[in-house]
Amino acid sequence: MLAEGQRPGQTWGLLGLHLWDIPLIRWTPAFMQSMVSLILVYMAASMMVKISLLTLYLRLFDPIQRVRRIIWACIAILVSFYVGCIVGGLIFCLPRPSDAGGWMSTTSHARCGQPQIDISITQSIFGAVSDFGVLAIPLHLVVGLKLSLKKKIGVSAIFLTGLL
Numbered sequence: 001m002l003a004e005g006q007r008p009g010q011t012w013g014l015l016g017l018h019l020w021d022i023p024l025i026r027w028t029p030a031f032m033q034s035m036v037s038l039i040l041v042y043m044a045a046s047m048m049v050k051i052s053l054l055t056l057y058l059r060l061f062d063p064i065q066r067v068r069r070i071i072w073a074c075i076a077i078l079v080s081f082y083v084g085c086i087v088g089g090l091i092f093c094l095p096r097p098s099d100a101g102g103w104m105s106t107t108s109h110a111r112c113g114q115p116q117i118d119i120s121i122t123q124s125i126f127g128a129v130s131d132f133g134v135l136a137i138p139l140h141l142v143v144g145l146k147l148s149l150k151k152k153i154g155v156s157a158i159f160l161t162g163l164l
Helices: 029-060 065-093 106-143 149-163
Strands: none
Touching: 029 065, 029 106, 065 106, 106 149
């Protein structure tokens, strides 16, 4: 059975239609608000997940001064980057009083379109690099533990579940 607005052969994403399959008539101010909101909430959630892992590492590896500095530096970098992206998204994508038509004005679309794509690409690259960085911190320390090779592999496997 096809949903309203769905064409035969059209694929569904996890939460509905893919963005390019949504007809322009469905692009309403409420749709635009929800799209911008979802992008900003995703950035905040991504930042908070990484910070929660880093604060866990702070508790686990607190006695090691060098690691504590690295973790705090990573937290500072993450917060700076994601807050900057969120503020940038708000600056570019929120309609201004001078935009005739609000969320649907051509000036609002022009101002938000390419910068939001650039922010998304930058965020994707930064997200992947920071994910591997967050995973590398405990793996680097596991190598130096006085454990058998089998136990080191087991502890590393626990931390590497983050790759899933």
